[in-house]
Amino acid sequence: MTTTSDPVRSRRRKAREPQVQAAPSATAFTLTNPFPRMEVFSADEVASLHNASLRVLEELGIRILLQEARDRFRDAGAIVDEESLMVRIGREIIEEALSIAPPGFTFHSHTDGHDMPVGGRSLMFGAGAGCPNITDLERGRRPGSMADFCEGMKLIDSFPMIPKLTAVVEPQDIPIAIRHLHTTRAQLSLSDKMPFAYARGQGQVLDCFEMVRIGMGLSEEEFRQKPCLHTVINTNSPRQIDIPMAQGLIDFAEWGQVAVVTPFCLSGAMAPITIAGALTLSHAEALAGITLTQLVRPGTPVVYGAFSSNVDMRSGAPVFGTPEHMRTNFGAGQLARHVGLPWRSAAGTAANTADAQATYENQLALWGCLLGGANMIFHSAGWLEGGLTFSMEKFVTDHEVLQVVAAAMQPVSADLGEIAFDAIAEVEPGGHFFAAAHTMERYRTAFYETQVSDWSNFGQWTEAGGKTATERAHEIWKQALSEWQPPARDPAVLEALDAYVAKRTEEGGASPVD
């Protein structure tokens, strides 16, 4: 996010100087999570879950569909059955990989001050991602297009709590063999925030690498040394890694870019119905993927992902913000810390519209992640229908929650000026502090100023049209997009990107690999 690309805030700043800033001492690029962590397992139980996961990999094995990945595991000492494609990975291989995987790293940005440390108590929010559909109050629910994708990039660029880009919606009007060229071009030209790439086969991945390298002005050597791009690797739970996912693990590791290894283990569907069982399976799959990255390039940055929730046993649909989802995140955090890796989780909702359910489920899920100590909380703004639709309005209302949480994470001073004995002495019993010197000195910056909430009284609110928060959110994102300005770009870089897109398009692009 650049100052100029933050139209809503900059406009309001102008209109009502001096502007109160949300969380003045923190930006989304350097958030740290001070909340104590909720633990649901004893140390012995964590060890026992970890051990069960090692047994799964060692005794049962995991099916890996990519030859190169199986070869790498075999070379490291794993037992490979080429008929069943099963790979049994001894615990010494896993433990060796865990000992060399870094406990943290820093995402490189080409914008000053926007490098992002990941690990420890770092915290980064991601917008809802991967949705086939997009919706808003004006245009309704529809399959995503490239225009929608670009709006999504501008949206994220305009809102400060989301420091990274994400494929909010799938642009289905672009042929799939060249879609990655256009989505990468859009990310690199519409925002300075960190880009994202799908791992849909080596052809596409290498295209994305080259474009990001060009877009960020890095030499190939620099690109290999500086993590500045991430992908999400979803295993095909249970116990399977398919070709594009295995290839993505290898390619991202090889090039020093970041695979977020995220089994999507839904209790009762792709995973055991119990929290401990789903975590055991998810942990095993994550360890397998993480180990592969370390076999490819020892010490390459990698993120432990866990995104387990449960399914509604009546419909089979994944649900979020449930007690099971929250408690799974508490436990997943313990497992991530047990293996000493930065970890990623996600919020979300199964609601079909941006209503109270969408709002409360997303926040319940968010607190599960926050108290679980996740370093990256994806899908934290805008997801509907368990990820089938991205809502522009819900993005804005969810983002407001992220802003409040970020501000609530700031320290509280208890120095003498803050304790305000003299101010208390100054105001007579039954009086008020509105005009106290202590108040006058501080009122401009004392409180968080909301972007979405309406704090006027019922009469004023009714007179102003009685708009709901979702209706106000609609106005807010429309205004943000109308005032959005592209980030400063060297025209030569944009030309180089265009030339690359043209060349690769002429060559037929790269079809996704199944």
Added chain:
Amino acid sequence: MTTTSDPVRSRRRKAREPQVQAAPSATAFTLTNPFPRMEVFSADEVASLHNASLRVLEELGIRILLQEARDRFRDAGAIVDEESLMVRIGREIIEEALSIAPPGFTFHSHTDGHDMPVGGRSLMFGAGAGCPNITDLERGRRPGSMADFCEGMKLIDSFPMIPKLTAVVEPQDIPIAIRHLHTTRAQLSLSDKMPFAYARGQGQVLDCFEMVRIGMGLSEEEFRQKPCLHTVINTNSPRQIDIPMAQGLIDFAEWGQVAVVTPFCLSGAMAPITIAGALTLSHAEALAGITLTQLVRPGTPVVYGAFSSNVDMRSGAPVFGTPEHMRTNFGAGQLARHVGLPWRSAAGTAANTADAQATYENQLALWGCLLGGANMIFHSAGWLEGGLTFSMEKFVTDHEVLQVVAAAMQPVSADLGEIAFDAIAEVEPGGHFFAAAHTMERYRTAFYETQVSDWSNFGQWTEAGGKTATERAHEIWKQALSEWQPPARDPAVLEALDAYVAKRTEEGGASPVD
């Protein structure tokens, strides 16, 4: 709550046996909060805030409008100025009171198993209270009536997470001198849950005591020994306790009933604009009120209340679920634990309608209280407009959040059966667990079952009318009220209550005291 008075759950239980229960091992009567506590102050800073509060009471004093209360403080050694009505309370008086006030106690219930411990990690939710207006989707926003008050009692009675009654709305169609008789009669006849009384002068309070004693079938001596009724004492911040509040502190203490001493210190209005300053003032006022209860009856149960938030500096309106509100609760919890008393806080929202803002602010505020370790979280379901309106639909959606939180607080087992190694072995890679023996044994009770959330897919949801959560909540409360059954009551008790109401009405009731 009795089984028969829980129509929504019992109906669903019948329809879909076997029913999944929310938080099977906990009821709202015995909830404990396992979340780690968020601390914003060091131990030294807590001591420094506490000391500043003692200085406020000792050096500046507090204005107490009731003669009897001033006399009691003077008898204990405080310095009283009868002209200014200021009472300066030495720290030794406060410290003596804190040393004898109990760290916890148990609310007595006349329903088996519904006694409620308060203190330590106990947790109790209260519904939105004290609203002049009530609203619902059908009838709109209107001043509260006695019929609305009774609906509120039936509503609370029907929903399991709220173990106590509360004056959800002010019945303005009942003359104020006899209103307390009718609200107390309604509470005692419509629910087994713990009643509440306002402290609006001794006449009303003694009426309520007598009616509760009759309604709960207690002798006067038993009533004095068993806390079974509570009130909220709001100081008139800053540094003032008015006549009905001071009288309420004395009367509730005298009779062994529970005063929840709650300064409502809004930063920037009735309190300093800083969190530390507002807490210093709030803490001082709470300590003054608590001390009075202990002077009246050493060892009587009492609750430390803190309900500080901030005001919107543009409108002056109190706001909730803000970063300041949350952080104030983190700090208030530290102060409550410093003095070793059970403590009460509150959620809430300033939203004008049951929209996304109402939903997210209430939950943000709730997490401030939960991580602050509050034992009683009032206004946690149904409040709108900072307490000016009670929303029937918002009560239901907020209650859903309480149910999820209560279930998320339950322990997670990591025994071998839960870890499910054998189930993982049973399901082939890429397969699913729907039919696994491990799943079949557990699916009926494995997951929380929602009351409000709709987890069907977009097509099914649209076909079913595309209802929002708030629209579903409307149906849910209407059904609950239509199926509500009165609790079992000895007709003689009801007759005695009626006779008491008739007699006191004939005598003119008791006007509230200013």
